[in-house]
Amino acid sequence: MTRVLESQLPILVVLLGLGTVAKIVTVRSGGEPGALSRLGPAVLMPGRLQAPALLLCAAVEAVLAAGLALGTHPFFRWGTAAFFAMSTYVLLELRRRRPDAGCGCFGEVSSAPVGLRSIARTVVLTGMSVVSVWAPVTGWTAATGMSWLTAAGVLVLAALSPEIEELLDRVRYRAPCEQRPGPAESATLARLRASGPWRAHRHELTSAEPYDSWRELCWRFFAFRNQQQDDVVFAVYLSGRRPAVRMAVVSGEDSGSSLPEYSPVSA
Amino acid sequence: MGYPIIERRRVLAAAALGREPGVPGPDNPQESGEAGGGPLRAVAGEILDISPHLIIIETPEGVQERLVIAPWATAWHGGDVAPAGLPVGSMVMMRTLREGRVVERIWADTTRITGTIQSIDGRKDLTVELDCGPHRGHRTVVIPYRASGRLQVRHPKFEPGYLFDAIGLRQEGASQALLPATSQPPYPARAVPPPPPAYAGVQQRIAGTATWSDTFDEEERGAAYPMLERSDTGCADAGVSCAGLPYLALGSLLQIRNVCSGRSANVPVVACGCLAGRFCDRCVECDTSPRGRIAELSPYSYVELGGDLVKGCFNAQIGLG
Known part of the structure; x- marks a missing residue:
């Protein structure tokens, strides 16, 4: 019987943790101000309180997750049950007052309008947290001895999560590389320095730091000077783990119809 | 980072990717005149003298130029006017034909006022302060009473935080907004809607x-x-x-x-x-x-x-x- 009571604790801890991280990432990355106004319980708040409300929600989740994972104090157990019960009410209210807004449970991934599945999920989570109130062990201990009941809980929650479909869609229909914000310039420079063309031409350059760098479409360009004061330009593709790297040497006086001195090579 | 470096980017990028660098300017000058009348050239300057058939201007380089005004030419100076009615001393932008010798359309003292509304003062003539973005700073414009109705019809959210875009006249160092340049977007300037979903390709x-x-x-x-x-x-x-x-x-x-x-x-x-x-x-x-x-x-x-x-x-x- 005790195995039944504690079986759902690990799920609750993991979900609360994921919710915290996703909310903080959403607020930090921010996107455009106003993006939060389409998300979650924050939508019910006035504009300037939306980010603090989301962060407060994340903080409560973090405290509950830590309390469930590390202790057996009834405060955290009942607190979790109360949190999910309140979430159910908030989602019902959200669906009634702002049918266009997403639940924001996992940050901006949950931007689809609140449906019956999201509400059913919080009801199931409330049930799980009520069952877990009388579990004799901490969440950490429960996680080491997981049973088929835990797996069943995961399956039920996965079936009730619209976010999984959203993530699959995002992977399948990603915006083309040209329209996605690129990786940081330093990360691309590190990829360039790990590439074959860089190793082949490194000794010709006067400086290891580019004097100019810019991004066009899916390429980032780095311009260097070599000992003859010619321009050495490297182009690094912004997508993929081992991106293509091309390079060319353009003579300093050349300002138009130039021919690359080396044929393009890729890493 | 100076201009020479930025202009060189195009050459360097073309060399690295093995493509043609491209040349700024009109595409296919022979074909571009399919609307009739051959290639267009923009000419700007300050009016020194104007008559129904001839306009004399001083270009920004300080050169005097004499241009013929086409019989069908029209002019704008706060409203449609006859070209000969433009005041001497105004700054003009002209659309010209025949290598910049024949004037077809003249815009005098025309300015465009685009920005985010910061504050609005005044009862009849409105004074609007705009934030024109991080590169262009702030700008104060006056909306005369006669134009305020026309502007507000296309700018229903006439309050701080919303966008503003109008065309007007530059007179004695001040800008007057006269015509709406667009229908104002209904969202605050900082809440731009996301682009439509794009798919690979x-x-x-x-x-x-x-x-x-x-x-x-x-x-x-x-x-x-x-x-x-x-x-x-x-x-x-x-x-x-x-x-x-x-x-x-x-x-x-x-x-x-x-x-x-x-x-x-x-x-x-x-x-x-x-x-x-x-x-x-x-x-x-x-x-x-x-x-x-x-x-x-x-x-x-x-x-x-x-x-x-x-x-x-x-x-x-x-x-x-």
């Missing part, structure tokens, strides 16, 4: 609206483009657009086609169009364009592509030049 041409701005250097032919990397330009507001644009850099060459007149030209990206990217509006110059401003052109480029400064936009397609 590059679009060859992107359509939207092209506008103009008078904040470029004199005689500069170029465009401000919204979709630039924030880290490259040092502009925290760049990279916002609702048109689904690809990322480009300062110095990239844009091929812009005016769908209404059929003219096209290669125009270099010379500035960050962070303000243009906040407008998710359409142009209805010759048809209804898709939403979003894809480029903000300098007056020279805009006029040479066949645009009318007073109308404020033309339906455009862009490709990478």
